[in-house]
Amino acid sequence: MQDQDVYNLRYPIGxxxxxxxxxxxxTKGHVSTIAGMPVKLTELVGTWSDDRLDTPYRPDCWTVRQVVHxxxxxxxxxxxxxKLALTENNPTISPYEEGEWAKLPDYALDITPSLVILKNLHLRWVAVLESLTDDQLKRTYFHPGSQRLFPLSEVIGMYAWHGEHHYQHVYQLAVRNGWL
Known part of the structure; x- marks a missing residue:
């Protein structure tokens, strides 16, 4: 596989x-993207069989099931x-090893509970995000892995991207395999 093909599989939206x-x-557009993500993902994978859910979205990578979790x-x-950034002054957040989390037993479970969590989590998250003032969008947290402050406006953009990034991993897999 050529480098550009690998890049496109890894970063389908850049x-x-x-x-x-x-x-x-x-930012309003990013919040709207976050709000719509659970329904969009559920509509894509909510009825998929275990065979599809256990298919890696690209070679030597996570399965669809792992991506959803x-x-x-x-x-x-x-x-x-x-919420920490809104209630504390530049809190230091706790990073996590996402690759290690994907190896834990809950990542082998059915995706339905995760899709329900995602729907309800985004309901609460979007309620907070839609209420933010311009001053609150400038509030920050410190990420020790990146060694920098992240303003909430950037965080919102990043997670709008993140949801679409992983949605496209799964969607493009479905296109390649004729599952749509």
Whole structure:
């Protein structure tokens, strides 16, 4: 496989541009993307068989099942990080080893509970995100792995990208395999 093909499988919508500054209008669009993600993902994979769910989205990588569970874990962490940034002064967040989490037994479970969690988590998260003022969008948390502060406007953009990034992993797999 050529380098560009591997890149496109890994980053079907391109890399996230860290350090980007987003306008209020762009942030509203990002929040809308976050709000719609659970329904979009559920409509795509909610009725898939175990054979499809246990298919890696690219060679030597996570299965669809693992991707679904990862999105939930990642977005739960993001929700907590947003709330920490809103209630503490530049809190240091706790990073996690997502690759190691994907090896834990809950990643082999049916995806239905994760899709339910995702729907309800995003309901709560979006309620918080839609209420943010321009000043609150400037609030930050410190990520010790990146050694930098992340303003909430960037975090919102990053997680809108993150959800679509993983959705496209699964969607493109479905296209390649004729599952749509």
């Amino acid at each position: 890399d996230f541009a860290y350090g980007s500054v987003f306008t209020s209008e762009q 990862h999105v939930v874990d990642s977005h739960m962490n993001a929700y907590v990080r947003v």
